[in-house]
Amino acid sequence: MLDNIKEFASEFFVTGDPLIYGADASIVLATIGIVFVLTYFKKWGWLWRNWITTVDHKKIGIMYILAAMLMLFRGGVDAVMMRTQLAFPDLNFLEPEHYNQIFTTHGVVMIFFMAMPLMFGLFNIIVPLQIGARDVAFPFLNSLSFWLFFAGAMLFNLSFVIGGSPDAGWLAYPPLSGAEFNPGVGQNFYIWGIQISGIGSLASGINFLVTILKMRAPGMTMMKLPMFTWSVFAASTTIIFAFPILTITLLLLFLDRFFGAHFFTLDGGGNPMMYINLIWMWGHPEVYIVVLPAFGVFSETVATFARKRLFGYASMVFAMVIISIISFFTWAHHFFTMGSGANVNSFFAISTMIIAIPTGVKIFNWLFTMYKGRITFPTPMMWTIAFIPAFVVGGMTGVMLSVAPADFQFHNSYFLIAHFHQVLIGGTVFGYFAGLYYWWPKMFGFKLNEYLGKWAFWFWNIGFYVCFMPQYLVGLDGMTRRISVFSNPDWIGLNIVSTIGAYLMGIAFLFQVAQIGYSIFRHEKDTTGDIWDGRTLEWSTPSPAPEYNFAVIPQVHSRDEWWEEKERRRRGEKPWQLGPIEPIHMPKNSAIPAIMSACWFVLGFGLVFHWLWMAIPGLIGVFICMFARSFSAHKAEYYIPVEEIERTEAKLRGGSV
Amino acid sequence: MAQSPAHGTDHHDHHAAGHHDPQDLKLLGFWMFLVTDVIMFGTLFATFMVLRGNTDGSITGAEVLEMNGIIISTFLLLTSSFTSGVAVLAMNQNKVKQMIIWLVITGLLGAAFLGLEVTEFIHLVHEGATLQTSAYWSAFFTLVGTHGVHVAVGLFWMIAIIIQIVRRGLNSDTRGKVTVFSLYWHFLDAVWIFLLSIVYLMEVM
């Protein structure tokens, strides 16, 4: 009996690596710490009522961002470990198997569990405020999306200490990810972690599309939408068309692994290349999904800090929409070397080059917005400025990669690694940082410390170029991705420099943590609600905005409505004619999203270990939650009475509405 | 919302203050969900069409697929799509009883369709065609089975809606549910047409 338990535990828990024992210990300690703090300060009820069951888009957004920051830390540690291993030739810091797991989890965590939630966090906090709405179209579904993401992320991260991490790369190409060559549970964690959070992403895409199409303030036509909201629209459109492909592709891989189907196996007539074809049909739009909202952020910050209208609004909208459409026609450039023939490769090479054009249009629009503006340089604007050269260089190397014959040289070399990190960090991460600094006061009512923020900024930027510029060169010298050791003497110098860059970015992250920690204790409260002298409706609300966002929904007349309103007031004209305050219709909190996601987690965990006794109750739980919701949804709403709104407004605005 | 205590206030001003019709939102949201489902089925169809030749030297569809049952199930599902539409018509005329009867007929037709599908699968397994036989059969069972799962989920959903209507009667909330359900059911029929055409007819021709 005891031996059985021992044997089970040695397979169930990941053993044998001191790094992982360290992680085990810190996870246990952190959990005990959290439980202790919550119990000691009697915060369980607060956590349950104010956060876990909340359907308030602003709180859900904050939870997304918090989770994304934790995942940024985890993915960042993975990155630093990889660069440490590759700093010098023939190092033995990480075993090859461990190295494989780390590059896999680094990619998965950064895309699915860092970039996506950070993006949804910004969507949640800003979109309803920008369009003058009181919440998203489906607040319950919004909460469910978050908890599904959370369940998926936890399931995936559990693989680190239980069962073993996936190790077949971030897109898990078969046959390497198939049952034959990867019999462990790691790839099952991959499939279900991503599948569960992917369902949440799909639901969020629908939610934000309907919100933007149907919930805009009166007078706000589509061509008066703030540019960030347009970017959310474009990204959400791309999500609802791309994520179903991912769902099915992962399902097919699961059927191969779990039931012995033959979609992507080498025997039984399967075709592993079909997986590569399908996964990139989702994968290419995915990179545009994460970068489009960053474009939206830059459009807001550039206009605000240059104190000018955004240049070329219509062309900007057109470029966003075109990018999201063309992104569905370029996927094969990820596998030019598959051998699909000259006709296929030419088509996809040309479509890839075409997508550079709308992106270029946007860059010029931002530059022309700044031209002759009275620019100030707080941290959000610094990130915006830093983005432009980073993204231009990254985009240019992308065009180089799109040349199919040349790609046979670049393919899977460090040149490619440098390229996509440059666009993903220089575009997406810089963009989300800009957004985070820009909207932080709206979320919490105070600005982040600028001094520490500037240190973080310079460490990030210098580290970024020091890390990735050498990788272009070492890639052209022939170093391929996913190797855990090298001994070629020509690559030594460049690899050392690259590793130094990675550490600089690690230090930059520590500065950001310090910045947030410091600012929480030392800050000046923002009482205006409009700390940057902003242009769009979110700045017309108090910071942080009350749960109902707008006591009275404003009537919109122009693109930068809040700026125009302030101009009208400066000129001494009549301010907004807001109607009388009325009872506000609000959704009630619900525990179902968190419980249903827990059931999904149980289902996923059971399927990972082939434990049907666990998976089936999980599935039944999911259906029970759906029925419970269907039967109770009509009771899940209430009204905030006028007196309470007036009290809240008086408190937030010091008496004047 | 109709149950809310604060509900007695003037409706027109709510509308002016950006009060959105929840049924309108749900209908559009559900359309978008259906479109994502279209793409899911599209991906399965693409996989089936790419792998349809990959029988790995074993049994082919043309050898074992029986068209009689398929033709019957086609007309069953087509008729149930029609009856679910008639149920919506009855609802619009506030004929609750008629509506429930038409919904029940729709459900019985759907259940018969599912029964035929299960019979077909059992027949195929007896002939030696399973999910593990070859890429062709993996794609076949996954595509047809996914549609079948959709029909089964639809049946449970319909039962839940009928219970709610019996309990609470017709109101804007339950009306919305029936409307959305009938959309879903028509959609499943539309998907089946392509299954019939691409999976069955093109295989046996």
Add this chain to the structure above:
Amino acid sequence: MADHNNTHNSHGGERHEHGSIKSYIIGYIISIVLTIIPLVVVLNDMMGRTATIAVIMVTAALQFLVQLIFFMHVRDGEQPRWNLITLVFGILVLLTVVIGSIWIMGNNQIGTRM
């Protein structure tokens, strides 16, 4: 708008009131005819391979349209018809997935009987 318990449903009525029994019956009959045509063609081997495929696909596409118009009422509803726009883009992506996969994988066939 908030007048939900009321059965006469004056405002929401327009939204639900699309379609009549006549349009459903017409749709049903056309669907049956469009189902029978390819069945007859295929089961009796009436045409060559290409022509048969063409008949199957054309009747399927027409029947899809019939379902959309007579059963799902895509033409109804207020402007702009976001549901229709979404559907059109969805079908564009669907065709890309299907045709693109066949085109690309046609160059990479392994284990096929053809």
